[in-house]
Amino acid sequence: MTNIRKIAKLAGVSVSTVSRVLNDHPYVKEEKRRQVLAAVNELNYIKNANAVHLSKGKTNCIGVVLPFLNLPYFGEILQGIAGEALKHGYHLQIFQTDYEKEAELDAFHRLQMKEVDGLIVTSRSNSIDTLGTIMDGLNVVFCENLYEVEKKVYINHYEAIRAGMDHLYSKGHSRIGLCLHRTFGTNSEERMRGFYDSAEVAGHEVREEWIFNECLHLQDGRDVFHQWEALKDKPSALIVTSDQVSAGIVSAARREGIDIPGELAILSFDNHPLADALDITSFEVPIRKMGEEAFKLFIEDVPSSPVILETSLYTRGTV
Amino acid sequence: MTNIRKIAKLAGVSVSTVSRVLNDHPYVKEEKRRQVLAAVNELNYIKNANAVHLSKGKTNCIGVVLPFLNLPYFGEILQGIAGEALKHGYHLQIFQTDYEKEAELDAFHRLQMKEVDGLIVTSRSNSIDTLGTIMDGLNVVFCENLYEVEKKVYINHYEAIRAGMDHLYSKGHSRIGLCLHRTFGTNSEERMRGFYDSAEVAGHEVREEWIFNECLHLQDGRDVFHQWEALKDKPSALIVTSDQVSAGIVSAARREGIDIPGELAILSFDNHPLADALDITSFEVPIRKMGEEAFKLFIEDVPSSPVILETSLYTRGTV
């Protein structure tokens, strides 16, 4: 392999000069610059990125921790991060966890090893205590409202859910169910808190069996619908935290001839194009923006205050 | 920073021995092994990944070249690659190109610089001539039927389209349109070839304005529908290469009261859950499998023959 020293020899200069030329440093005589470039050309020299990384102590690569790649939610976050990263000359490394703690820890371990310059954690499984010790002094951004960390960007889920509940109340609903991605994790907890707080204030009953968990994919929506159908005591409305799942519910309901919103109202989240296509009332959630902001937090040396993003309702035909 | 030499000093051994311990090489006395591990523990030593990469000449990281991150198609490929990569201890680096040639070339440049050990190109903009010169001797897998490369995995689009056309003929359609992601690129060309070949053999007319291009997102499907509506001379069926786009067409049509398949039949591709939800007839396309196979090709030293994946039709209510 041809390296910088061979270039130096052929060009008749020192390695420092070669390095200077290659990095556009000033203070190199035009003549030497040409000699170096000629040598680079002749020997087909290509820099070794790993040597640069080692020497510079950074890789210009940021890791993104996410559970799944085939959900629109994470695709959209990635898109946001990638767009911003591109502007700053950063690359993305993906740490897909499937919500497995080991895989998640591996990402942090890679960060410790300087394989990436930082991490954006879009969703997490390990406790913050576990992570806290290994991320000490490292550049990590969380997409949730974690009290303990300084770099964070998150959706105001609490208020969004409360606004959603109010909207449903205004339409006369008092028996409301909730359909969640999962029950643990800050974001889900915030949603649940908003849900229960609102119901309590309004004095409405909430039944355990009206809370549906592990709703990720469109198919899960279908399952939820069938569970709903089987309930003796049915809620008249569901707040669903993803348009994919809502699409499953709504399409299953329409197929079964259940009137929406007459028999079951659906208030969804994301405002994905799918919601528009299926005429689903949905909260717009600025997911891509969250990705962008996450990256911005990452590159900041002195972290600005946490970024809180708000949602806004798009009323359509399911409520 | 604490490095391997400090460990060696503290443990009273040579750096080679430390390296051996850290890499589970045999031929290390149990006592020295313990000394080394104690030192590692005491100094909180963590390996520098970049030094390993430089030294080993590889990074255990594979690059994935793709245009967009927020399309289910690419999310699914990624999922396939990531799953297989995990099994082999590889990580993923993302090169999002937006179909810009420069961004795509950058990915190849990174490969040359040994920042990644190989590339999986899911979709491409540069000509193969351009890429051919810079990927010489490098490990690159293409997801298309490129004559010039040895590592490739692709869907048999030609046959899929022909089968789709036959299916439409059998339902009495002779005026058929096509809705494509784009018109260039091997995969799209294969689809178009299948389309035109089939029409020619069947003796059916094909009109220029029945070919819709740049159909990527759900919204694009809506636009296509409105374009279709505006046509004086309408095709009675459309082959649509993505369920997202079909969803846009179908939902717009239903909203406008256009009967599907009575006035317009839709034959889609992907068999995404969405197709099921909207009762769209669709070809199952093993996209995830393609990702898995792509990675398998990547790790092979002597490339096996190209992997060709077939589609299979799921008939539902839109044809």
Next chain:
DNA sequence: ATAATTTGTGAAACGCGTTTCAGAGCAAGC
């Protein structure tokens, strides 16, 4: 008991670009 292995270990070289430091050459300022 001697030869042939196997086990165990360290020095040094290797992979390779960046950066600091010291110093030389040269022009502008007083």
Next chain:
DNA sequence: GCTTGCTCTGAAACGCGTTTCACAAATTAT
């Protein structure tokens, strides 16, 4: 004429883990 102050260069150190090679020590085989 002499001092600042640039401009330009190269030697050497730095970042750091892996691997080869030579050799000693401990076994096993003959």
